[in-house]
Amino acid sequence: MVDVGNKKITRREATAGGRITMAAKTLELILEKGATKGEVLETARLAGIMAAKRTHELIPLCHAITIDSVTINFKPDVENSLIDITAKVTTNGRTGVEMDALTAVTIAALTIFDMVKAVDKEMTITKINVIEKIGGQSGHYIRKE
Secondary structure, three states, X not given: OOOOOOOOOEEEEEEEEEEEEOOHHHHHHHHOOOOOOOOHHHHHHHHHHXXXXXXXXXXXXXXXXXXXXXXXXXXXXXXXXXXXXXXXXXXXEOOOOHHHHHHHHHHHHHHHHXXXXXXXXXXXXXXXXXXXXXXXXXXXXXXXX
């Protein structure tokens, strides 16, 4: 595990993104809140937030970080039958929160998959990546895309 004890405490933010593609009827079911397991997007939001807070338990050698906030947003695209997911995590700490944001997006996507897999086994989770990172020694990073 990397020793971060001598690093300065600074404001750190990370935004990650991901995508889940599905059949048009599946997206319609989600948006109309008709899934038998319950309200899909709000459940996925909660799962993503919970996952961000437990990243250090899931990823070996990842630091336990005091997280100040986690925001998860969903952007449905009816035309292309997909949902884009973003997660922004913030902290005042000695190390970054990229892994926490990536974990939040991944678990939110997996939760969507789980909640509607009975009606659509062809869903695909893709494009999980860091979109932006602010703070720390490496400074400000914005994904080029």
